[in-house]
Amino acid sequence: MKARYQYRLYPTDQQRQLLAQLFGCVRVVWNDALAICKQSEKLPSNNDLQKLVITQAKKTIEREWLSEVSNIPLQQSVADLGVAYKNFFDSLKGKRKGKKVGRPKFKKKTNQQSARFRIGGFSIKGDEVYLAKIGNIKPIWSRILPSSPTSVTVIKDCANRYFLSFVVEVEPVNIDANNQSIGIDLGVKTFAVMSNREKAISPNYSKLDRKIRKLQKKLARQPKDSKRINKIGNKIAKLHNQIADTRKDFLHKLSTKIVSENQTIVLEDLNVSGLVKNRKLARAISLQGWRDFRTLCEGKSEKFNRDFHVISRWxxxxxxxxxxxxxxxxxxxxxxxxxxxxxxxxxxxxxxxxxxxxxxxxxxxxxxxxxxxxxxxxxxxxxxxxxxxxxxxxx
Structure with a gap:
């Protein structure tokens, strides 16, 4: 099975400039390909799109700077657009489970930026990672990679933090379970109540959430062309990341404990999209991360050879x-x-x-x-x- 290992990255000033150039090129190639797809009656193939937005675009004056970055992330951007369209059409036909997937959208400069390198565009040399036309970068190795990665994604979030995300193959872990089965009831005040009478209390996000709402009101009063918009927006992004990191840490520790101790994990299929329509509880429910917890339990059950069941919401x-x-x-x-x-x-x-x-x-x-x-x-x-x-x- 595949797993993702993510590490924090602190690039130098020169590497920041090169990464910003790479992110811009990847974003432009995506937007150009998406514009062609919207104007075409029939969806072009990936090869045709790559010829139009990469090969031929490099020969023009407007897009000649595309040749200054590696070609691999640009090709991967077009391939990702094809996957996005496939998911959209499969969702329309009912072939894809879950919530309906919308059409691919244009990428913005202010959103999270990313660029993916396949094998041939990167290599690991000791403690450093070489990226094509970027150079050697040194992430913070918080844990060892279990195997050789098949791809690496460079990510820059809205709070200007950089990460390296590796995709690797991992083997299932055989650990004897202490209990046969466990049922979990998810809630707001108490995040999880287990059938063995154990309770898990989620972290208190209210203090950070109040700061976010206060800054969002302040942001709404700023003129559109002012410099304070970026300054306040960066503060809001940092607070959002702080909440997300706290929640992710809590959910990972709880899901690992539950899956490692029990052979069968049973959850209830909650109608989260319907529950958040309650305006009094919508904000509290959205902060809990019920869906993320279910996804983590399902993935770790496969890793630890556990049985995972979801019962009907009715x-x-x-x-x-x-x-x-x-x-x-x-x-x-x-x-x-x-x-x-x-x-x-x-x-x-x-x-x-x-x-x-x-x-x-x-x-x-x-x-x-x-x-x-x-x-x-x-x-x-x-x-x-x-x-x-x-x-x-x-x-």
């Missing part, structure tokens, strides 16, 4: 007693603790949902209809009084 995991299977119905979000009137077991709402997620994922959930019929016959609880709320505290 499973009533918070409406069923995890002990006896009695279905008490929907509960308001502020209700955090309930007591089942069938077996008299008191449940924490999130722990009960996590246990039910684990049972559904393992394929042996209670027959709630049969249990409900038996309970109604025994006159334990009526249909309108399925459970007793014991702690209606806010979320």
């Amino acid at each position: 499973q009533p995991t918070s409406q069923i007693c995890s002990e006896c299977g009695y279905k008490w119905g929907k509960l308001d979000l502020k209700v955090r603790s309930v007591q089942c009137l069938n077996c008299a077991t008191e449940h924490d709402r999130d722990e009960n949902a996590a246990k039910n997620i684990n049972k559904v994922g393992m394929g042996h959930c209670h027959d709630s209809k049969r249990t409900q019929r038996r309970s109604e016959t025994a006159s334990v609880a009526s249909v309108n009084e399925a459970s007793r709320i014991t702690s209606p505290s806010g979320r």
Whole structure:
């Protein structure tokens, strides 16, 4: 399986100029190729696009500076545009799973910049990495590469930070699991509640988020041609990166711990796009990174030879007693603790949902209809009084 290893890079002033020139050329080639695709009735092939926007463009006065950078990242930019169009058409035809993919867009100078080198355009010599027509650069080797990389991408984010991202082949890791399975219920106040009663509290992003909103209001009042726009925008980008790095560190550590200790990991398929339509919870939900956590668990399950399951979002995991299977119905979000009137077991709402997620994922959930019929016959609880709320505290 393939994995990505990313390292921080601190280029010299001369290397910054060369990288800025490379990023500009890659961006121009992408935009020129995209403009040709939009004007054409039939989508041109990659070879035809490369001849138009690279080979023939170098012979013109307007684009003769394309020959000053390596040809490999320019060709890769056209190839990436072809992949973007393929994903767009597959999404329209329903061949691609997940959310609908939009048309490729023009690249901007103010967004994140990147350039990818294939084999032949880079090489690793000791502690340094040679990039064609850039020279030797020395990243911060925080860990050793497990194998020879097949490609490397130079990245410059919106906060003017540089990274080298390598794609390598890794072998699965065989580690014995301590537990058979675990169900995970994701939330806002408590990020994850596990079926073994463990809880994971996410970092508090509210302080940084308030600073971002304050700077965004200040940014909106600046004139478009002022120098303060770039200065304030750079501050906002640094705060966004600080939140993203904190969240990424938390999600990586939590997912590694869960996958390494359990043989089967079960999550619930959450409708995040629908949940963020709630204007009161949208910002808090967006900061959690539920989808990133699911992606990390899925990838690491493949690496550690674990079983990963995602149950349907329509499973009533918070409406069923995890002990006896009695279905008490929907509960308001502020209700955090309930007591089942069938077996008299008191449940924490999130722990009960996590246990039910684990049972559904393992394929042996209670027959709630049969249990409900038996309970109604025994006159334990009526249909309108399925459970007793014991702690209606806010979320």
